[in-house]
Amino acid sequence: MYQITINDIVVDVIRKDIKNMHLAVYPPSGRVRIAVPMRVDDEAIRLFTISKLGWIKRHQRKFKSQERIPIREFKERESHYFQGQRYLLRIHETTGAGRVELNGNTYLDIFIKPDASLAYKTNLLNEWYRSQLKEILPEMISHWERKMDLQVDFWGIKQMKTKWGSCNISQKRIWLNLELAKTPLACLEYVLVHEMVHFFERHHNDRFKALLDHYLPNWRQVKEELNRIPVSGG
Numbered sequence: 185m186y187q188i189t190i191n192d193i194v195v196d197v198i199r200k201d202i203k204n205m206h207l208a209v210y211p212p213s214g215r216v217r218i219a220v221p222m223r224v225d226d227e228a229i230r231l232f233t234i235s236k237l238g239w240i241k242r243h244q245r246k247f248k249s250q251e252r253i254p255i256r257e258f259k260e261r262e263s264h265y266f267q268g269q270r271y272l273l274r275i276h277e278t279t280g281a282g283r284v285e286l287n288g289n290t291y292l293d294i295f296i297k298p299d300a301s302l303a304y305k306t307n308l309l310n311e312w313y314r315s316q317l318k319e320i321l322p323e324m325i326s327h328w329e330r331k332m333d334l335q336v337d338f339w340g341i342k343q344m345k346t347k348w349g350s351c352n353i354s355q356k357r358i359w360l361n362l363e364l365a366k367t368p369l370a371c372l373e374y375v376l377v378h379e380m381v382h383f384f385e386r387h388h389n390d391r392f393k394a395l396l397d398h399y400l401p402n403w404r405q406v407k408e409e410l411n412r413i414p415v416s417g418g
């Protein structure tokens with residue numbers, strides 16, 4: 185194995201008895217490795233890697249942001265996100281039922297018993313996120329049902345580890361990731377419309393993209409933004 189450097193990116197090169205070059209980016213550091221056939225020269229490796237720089241950087245960014253997901257401990261002034269905005273946590277003691285409130289553009293206030301467990305706090309906040317989505321989504325969904333002239337027969341919110349949304353085309357059913365409560369509204373809307381477009385077209389093909397272009401002309405931009413946000417499910 186040896187290394188080449190391209191635009192500040194160090195690439196581990198491994199020669200193998202294979203037919204095609206194969207590039208991979210590994211978590212958590214974003215290490216880049218390329219496996220190449222025995223007889224390929226360095227110039228060809230360099231050109232191939234350059235042609236994939238966008239892809240490499242996208243993956244490295246993803247791993248970096250994943251690394252940055254802090255574990256929520258519910259400490260005073262901890263950062264929590266709602267609709268793409270950062271709020272600082274303030275903890276208030278209460279003897280009553282736990283509750284969550286936004287205070288202006290700065291604070292997320294959580295009211296809990298002093299001995300509340302981490303699991304209780306996590307659940308309380310998740311249920312608050314869920315209630316916020318449940319308030320927004322009916323109107324957003326009926327707006328797009330009218331616009332797209334179709335009907336969503338069932339929709340739900342759940343925690344998903346690897347996806348922002350999913351759908352069942354024959355049952356006209358849509359699931360949205362609870363984490364979308366934390367992303368900008370445009371991201372929530374993009375995921376919803378994406379899943380609804382699947383009712384017209386199952387695959388992510390040209391027809392699918394043309395439909396998205398028609399309904400959400402800036403979807404690529406929003407998708408990029410969403411790609412930078414790690415799916416954590418936590």
Ligand SMILES: [Zn+2]
Pocket residue numbers: 378379382388
């Ligand atoms: Zn899809």
